[in-house]
Amino acid sequence: MRLRERLIEQIVLEGPMSVADYVSRCLLDPIDGYYTKHVAFGETGDFITAPMVSQAFGEMIGVWAAETWTAMGRPAPFRLAEIGPGDGTLMSDILRVVARVPGMRMAMQLVLIEPSPALRTIQAARFPDARFATALDDGDAPLIVIGNEVLDCLPANQYVRGETGWHECLVGLSEGKLAFGLSAEVAEHLAPLPGQLGDFREYSPAQRRFAAMLAAHIKTNGGAALLIDYGRDVPGPGNTLQALHRHRKYDPLDAPGEHDLTQWADFPAVADAARAEGVAVSRIATQAEFLKAMGIDARFADLAARHPDKAEKLQRQYHRLMDSDEMGALFKVVAFTSDGVPMIGLEADTTAD
Numbered sequence: 001m002r003l004r005e006r007l008i009e010q011i012v013l014e015g016p017m018s019v020a021d022y023v024s025r026c027l028l029d030p031i032d033g034y035y036t037k038h039v040a041f042g043e044t045g046d047f048i049t050a051p052m053v054s055q056a057f058g059e060m061i062g063v064w065a066a067e068t069w070t071a072m073g074r075p076a077p078f079r080l081a082e083i084g085p086g087d088g089t090l091m092s093d094i095l096r097v098v099a100r101v102p103g104m105r106m107a108m109q110l111v112l113i114e115p116s117p118a119l120r121t122i123q124a125a126r127f128p129d130a131r132f133a134t135a136l137d138d139g140d141a142p143l144i145v146i147g148n149e150v151l152d153c154l155p156a157n158q159y160v161r162g163e164t165g166w167h168e169c170l171v172g173l174s175e176g177k178l179a180f181g182l183s184a185e186v187a188e189h190l191a192p193l194p195g196q197l198g199d200f201r202e203y204s205p206a207q208r209r210f211a212a213m214l215a216a217h218i219k220t221n222g223g224a225a226l227l228i229d230y231g232r233d234v235p236g237p238g239n240t241l242q243a244l245h246r247h248r249k250y251d252p253l254d255a256p257g258e259h260d261l262t263q264w265a266d267f268p269a270v271a272d273a274a275r276a277e278g279v280a281v282s283r284i285a286t287q288a289e290f291l292k293a294m295g296i297d298a299r300f301a302d303l304a305a306r307h308p309d310k311a312e313k314l315q316r317q318y319h320r321l322m323d324s325d326e327m328g329a330l331f332k333v334v335a336f337t338s339d340g341v342p343m344i345g346l347e348a349d350t351t352a353d
Contacts, residue, residue: 003032003257008173016172016181019241020206023155023252023261028115032257035116035153048247049149050228050287050327051090054317056303058093060294061226065094065144066101067344068224075142076107078223083113083136083147088126090148109141136217143223145214151229151265156204158239159187161195169200171253178253200239204266208273215274215336224337224344230330231265233284240264267332271349274336282335282346288328291321293345 001009007025011017017025027034050057065080072078080098082091091112098104110130114120120132136145158169165186172181193201214225232238243252243259250259267284275281285293300318304311322328335346 003029004178004255006032007171007178007256008176011171011173011178016170016183019158019169019171020155020204022171022256023241023263024206026256026259026261027153027155029257034257034260036118037257049086049090050321050331051086051093051148053320053327054314055093055096056296056299056317057291057321058090059097059299060291060296061090061146061148061228062094062097063294064226064344065146066097066104068144068341069101069104069107071342071344072142072144072223074103074107075222076103077109078107078142078144079109079111079139079221081111081113081136081143081145083145084150084153085112085114085123086119088123090146092126094146111136136214139221141221143218143221143225145218145223145225147214147225148228149230151207151210151227151231151270152262154204154206154210155261156202156207156240156263156266158241159190159201159203161197161199161201162186163197166190166193166195166201178256180253195237199237201237202240202263202266204263204269207266208269211270211273212277215277215279218336218338219277219279222338222341224335224341226333226335227265227270228287228290228331228333229265229267230327231267231332233267233286233332235266235268238264265332267334271334274334279336279338280341280343281349282333282337282343283349285333285346286329287331287333288322288324290333290345296321 030036069078085091098108110127112123112127112130112132113136114123114132115134159166160169160182168183168187170181170183172179190201218225240263241252243250243254243261245259252261271281271284300314304314320326335343337343
């Protein structure tokens, strides 16, 4: 029985499910989940991430990791962990920078956090010395953690403003087919939020739990974490649920398990959840701001000088990463650090102090 039929059967037996539960099933179902079955990225897959646009993106993350390790006092050993490494492109570019920093590679324990067995197989071939896990553990060495496009995989519940308050959006059935509907009950925990009739709001306990968990590990072990994703830097209304297949958008209910489902990262909520765990949190920056601070302009100038025949291609890559109408403004960056570890490439957010 396919995932669609199993979801319909579950709804018949148990009633409508939240949008967050629906997205989780579509992505992580052990039989038909998107991440269970799909391992193709880039032009042959359903989406392109920043590391696939240019090697310079991953190299700037490598510079951040190297400068952070130095600022931490060059601990040995330390753990360099990536959450959701995908096909390994980003980590390969990071390690190219790490290899040029005296002592860093020898001190490093590489940890890859990956729930997908299919992706772990790909990653193991590229990084035979890595330790694989499905979640961070406390361990006994300081941490430098990187998560690129992880938050958007953590689903959010959705709510719609009605006459008397906010009503949760649910996935149910209409004439035997999957359909969106609204709960009759008012969501009391959203009552203080302003909104006009028909406005959408998204609230992600999963993103908040993830941020709190990550911050707790950073506080306990010492170190820093860097999160990059597309999302909002101020709270606000909006329906950001989308389904992607071969770089085109589809109805999220069309093909459960066959399309990649994502929702925007709620960076203000992520920052608040981390701050509550007692770590320092950076100001939320745009991807363009962060990459500039890490030296991406100089890196592209160097690449263009050494490969003049590829100048036009490099210019396209730069604009894809940096332009405000491309990834430059839509993607945001936030970092967490433990006591005594300075922010690298980002300003500390002191507004909540």
